[in-house]
Amino acid sequence: MNNFFKKKKRWLQKSERSVEKQEQEIKKSLDYSKTHFINQKNNKTFTLTFIQTLVDDKIVNNNMLPPLIEEEIASVKEVEKRLPMSDIFVSKDKNEIENKLFHGYVMVTFDDSPEEFAFIGAAKNIGRSVTSPEIEFSVVGPKEAFIESLDQNINMIRKRLPIKELIAEEFKIGELTKTKVCLLYIDGVTNKQIINTVQQRLSEIDKDEISDSSYLTQIISDNGNSPFPQLLDSERPDRIVASLAEGKIAIVVDGSPHVLIGPTQLTEFFNSFEDYLLNWILASFIRLIRLFAVTFSIMITPIYVAVVTYHYELIPKDLLSTLIISRRVIPFPPILEALFLEVTIELLREAGARLPTKVGQTIGIVGGIVLGTASVEAGLTSNVLLIFIALSALASFTTPVYQMSNTIRILRFPFLFMAELWGLLGITIAFGFLLTHLLRLTSLGQPFMEPIFPFRVKDYKDALFRFPFNMQAKRPIFLRTEKPQRFSEEKAKKKKDIDE
């Protein structure tokens, strides 16, 4: 950690500078405030220095100034002892000044000893209140979602995990933004090696600005050039807590309402937290439907293009007439027809996402219905393909993790390209590449395709299916936890009657 701060030797690195010089620099900002006061008991003058926009006026006026002016306080030492506030500390280090002022501290100095400073925390908290989750909404279960404040987010996690083993390690990342990043894990459960990996990667980040947790996903992922996200982000505290309890790590970033979870597997991106809130039979069924939807969404258009272009023999005889009739007036080859529709759908999505909600809905309706019908009537696309494209767009929305659904969105284009070039053989080759890529991926050093490969039957309990809780007594093998047993399996199965 110390190493990390020492390494920075750029233009922002502060050498020992005088108070006056620092003051000169900060003074350029309009919200800099420096006021002199006189203590009424001993007539000593003292100065309050702070950045107005960062400091809460009420705390200064109501809690800080009355005792400072009315009580007998003569030095910064006494400030620390007598002020009725908790976040106070005294320092002689001039380098602290800039750092503290810009984090919402009020600096108190006495004119007779200008080399001693007391810093009093009075930061203003502007932020929205806790709302219900928008992306990972569930009908049942808690309706709390993370917000942009790190403290509030950790508070929501700690409330659910009130144990001393939950460790929250702090990192400061970004030379300009000085973003607070917090690594959470349960000591004695989470694998030490995974923790070390994350610690190392976080401390080695060399970027001046970190605005959101998704920056970190891209920076600390094992393979930054993969379209697949390798860290899961969630806005639900309950999901984070469940993951921590499994033996994973969580990364909370100040200013980001999304918390990262790692290591993850591919299958986890198709799990929604609601799966745990439903009966295991329903949950498993819904999971399988989602996996089917993903495969369908990626494959259906390429298969259409391949079959219609090269393999008319594969079409069932009864379907042949439907397909031929729908295509007979279309002037384009199947690939252009498919690309035209795919691009239209992507445009609709992008337009819908960029516009304000109300306008976005209109765009969806206008685009979806009017464009679709019109293009079929104009003879630009076949109605069979229109159905396939609409279905595959619908199917891609079932992916519960937004980052992954974006990946699914672009994944069909290489397949489409290969289908046009080489037909089904091309699709097979593209699938081979995809599979190879997935098999090579790791998430924080753990295999991404587990439990499919490496094949581990025991980890299927919470991957493609969601088996009942009494079968989830062991933590996933791929996390290599220090405490593999979560609870006693036998006890969980027993259901005692009251008179036994």
Add this chain to the structure above:
Amino acid sequence: MKKYFFIPLLLFTVLLAGCINKKIIDDVNITTGIGIDKEGEQYLGSAMIPVYNPDKSIENFIFTAKGTVVRDLMFQMQQTSSQPIVGGSLDVTLFDETVAREGIPHVLDVFLRDPSVGARVHLAVVDGKAKDIFEGKYGDRGNGRYLAELIESNYKTGNLPLTNLHQFLHDYYQKGKDPVLPYLRQTRPDLVNIAGLALFKGEKVVDVLDENKLFYFKLMVDYYSEGALKIKDEHGESFIKSIHSTYNFKVKNRNPYKFSVTLEVDGMLTEHTGKSLEKGEIKRIEKQMEKQIKKECLALLERFQENKIDPVGIGHFIKTQTRNFDFKKWEESYQNASFDVDAKVKIVEVGVIE
């Protein structure tokens, strides 16, 4: 170097893509039926192409050509077509009786060499000209579908044994078994009837089995026969639907060969013209049916012997029972073999009125 391995790969992908022949479904003529007739010394080939109209109705267009080599026929048809004629979606192939009596496997050779032709293409021998059958208008799904479905449904619920390209070739190459094909006859411009079964000796048709013998034939070659049979006795006529049947061959004696054939039929009485089913009536119908099956099956087996053909596969059966089986000797001893047919009929259901 390893870093750039994908560049040649990418180049190949783009450059070689043009080498593949595209067959976009609406830019090819998809043949659904091919007919081979004999006209004088030449073959008359006809290829039936469905034409899909915008109002979703289907018409048929027939390309014809004359020649001595089947491949040449295809080539000539291609010359008159605006789009490539492809055969990957073939439903039926028909041969007129003259061609069939001369032998069809050398005609079939063309289809066997084409990997896009499936093994489930239906073959049939036609009474009259195949071209005439194609020129009719049957059903609303196109003639190809109609003919294929005619044969399929008669296999599934009627008296026809399984006869597609796969089964035909299996029987043809199987020593000790001769292939059979359905025998079609156009009865009306919009109807085709399965008039019987063409029996092959090797690659040539030698005999045609009549429609009313099909039930007995299917009993001896197929397990789950779904056929139906009419029984007549002094109390009236009954119609029995076979819901389950098994056959069992046994060697009773080897020199000369004597086989026992046991046929077990579970049947369902679907119609009875007598006033009511009297006591013992069912037993009587069963007995009558057993008698009829015994008689007809024996007659069939003897007829096959006479024609020196073996569509039931007795030769194949005896081969599985004999070490170092000699087919040359078998051909002689087949003529002297005798059969003992036994039938066990059980009527398991008579319907709801009693």
